[in-house]
Amino acid sequence: MRRSSGGRAGAGAGERVLILSAGVGSGHNTAAAALEAACAGRDDVAEVQVLDVLQVSSLLYRELLGKGYFVLVEGVPWLVDWGYDVSDQPFRRRGPLDPWTRANALPAVSAIKRFRPTAIICTHFLPAQLVASLLLRGVVDARTGVVTTDYDFQGLWLTSAFHAMVVAREEGRAQLTALGLPADRVAAAGIPIAAGPADAPVRETGRPPMLLISAGAAGGDYALAVVRQTLHMRSAFTATIVCGRNDALRRRIEQLVAPAGDRYRVLGFTSEMSQLLRRADLFIGKPGGLSASECMAAGLPMVLVNPIPGQEVRNGDYLMEQGAAVRCNSTATIGWKIDSVLGEPGRLQRMQTAAARTGRPRAASEALAQVLDGPARPLIVTRAAQRTILDASERRIVASDLTGPTSLVRLVDDRVGSTVALLRAEQLDDLEARHAGTGEHLVLRRSQAALPFGWEVRRLLRGVLLDDEELPVRVEALPGTPWA
Structure with a gap:
């Protein structure tokens, strides 16, 4: 997928x-x-x-990543759960891209060079890792943002260089600052969703609650079990069932609900989803990051079924924590669970209030602003700092509690106050030996980037200086309360 559209500014500006x-x-x-x-x-x-990097990669690479993941989800979900936990360790993946990924990234790199962006925003960790390597090598000179798409932050999204890291919720921001990342580079803006329609419908009162049962865009067969369970419910309700692109599923559900008359409405793939979310009273489906975010923005609570191990289970945990969802762990109790929500006086209304409170309908514009209006210089996390963060995390230590040569320090741009580098204290020796400064201040200079530094420091200087000949910075230890 590649598409391009003009903005409001004049051509060339x-x-x-x-x-x-x-x-x-x-x-x-x-x-x-x-x-x-x-x-x-x-x-x-x-x-x-907009560019889907898989669409310009090889067919084999695309099939393995795009379809292979869901084969694992269906066949060996425990392996997916294990893989999620393993890759959740911050900076476990370090260093250059592996040769196969690098080869498949060449078309995407060519597309980036042709477009000549001033800003790059990544909504998946694969292009985020690629862009970080291009930024450090000087291939791109653009503001870069990483925008996560689940409520729980996974360490796989962390990269060695970026301008802004945008997470879904404040707990994710607290987590990253506790790891050592500077607070001025991390924002909690929500998960980007399309703006709701200006003429959004209003939920009607005085009618039976409307259930919105979603099989997802691909049309998951679990929806058939959900609908079958609703046939045994005692509560009054109507239901709209969205089967996505699975025509066979749609036909099976139509046959199943035919005896129920007009209580059920069965749809295939629809462009009316945003209106349906605002008209419905309760959503039944999977807690994908975007689905959940859209429901919360519409004030629509969820009954969670069949979550993918890892990110969807954690999304569900967050929604239940907020009081905006309940989860069904057994197909046999889906109808009972929905009945329990509808039958308890005031419960559905309380869940709707919680959903509206959790929603972030302006997440897309806020995430965009974090990148376009943020610092011009990237944050560089040295390889040594990455190792420190990983080691501390595995030992369950907060980075700000570290002391000695392996503790973390920050270089802060004196002119604008933004953090430009995160490194080990011992890496300051090279910088302090060659850069004039007084006390906790240094002046980084382009002319000294060619001196026989370690390659990490040379890369840091190239990334931080950009087009400037020199940059005054101050050295700061991590704050004692990292989430403040």
Whole structure:
């Protein structure tokens, strides 16, 4: 998928925004589309392009990543759960891209060079890792943002260089700052979703509650079990069932509910989902990041079924913590669970209030602003700092509690106050030996980047200085309360 659209600024002026996604499921591309739409609301954006990096990679690579993941989800979900936990360790993946990934990334790199972006926003960790390597090598000179698409932050999204890291909720921001990342580079803006329609319908009162049963864009067969269970419910209700692109599923459900008359409405893939979310009273389906975010923005509580191990289970945990969802762990109790929500006086209304409180309908525009209006210099996390963060995390130590040569320090741009580097204290020796300064202040100079530094420090200087000959910075230890 590659598409390009003009913005409001005149030709040749304004920001050129490139949004990189990866079509593993529909959520990452949906978030990319929401960010693209948000660009239209800014006068400083001249052009925006969206690129699914898997679509320009080899067929084998695309099939293995795009379809292989869901084969594992269906066949060996325990392996997916294990893989999620293993990859959750911060900076476990370090160093250059593996040769196969690098080879498949060449078409995406060519597309980036052709577009000449001034800003790059990634809604999947694969392009985020690629862009970080390009930034450190000087291949791109653009503001870069990483925008996550689940409520729980996974360490796989962390990269060695970025301008802004946008997570879904404040707990994710607290988690990253506790790891050592500077608070001025991490924002909690929500998960980007399309803006709701201006003429959004209002939930009607005085009628039976409307259930919205979703099989997802691909049409998961679990929806058939959900519908079958609703046939045994005692509560009054109506139901709209969205089967996605699974025509066979739609026909089976139509046959199943035919005796119930007009209580059920069965749809295939629909462009009316945003209206349905605002008209319905209760959603039954999987807690994907984008689906959950859209429900919360519409004030629509959820009954969670068949979550994918890892991110969807954790999404569900968060929604239940907020009081905006309940989860069914057994197919046999789905009808009972929905009945229990509808039958308890005031419970559905309380859940709707909790959902509305949790929703972030302006997440796309807020995430975009974090990148376009943020610092011009990237944050560089040295390889040594990454190892420190990983080691501390595995020992369950907060980074700010570390002391000695392996503790972390920050370099802060004295002119604008933004953090430009995170490194080990022992790495300061090279910098302090060659850069003039007084006390906790240094002046980084381009002319000294060619001196026989360690390669890590040379890379740091290239990334931080950009086009400047020198940059005054101050050295700071990590704050004692990292989430403040």
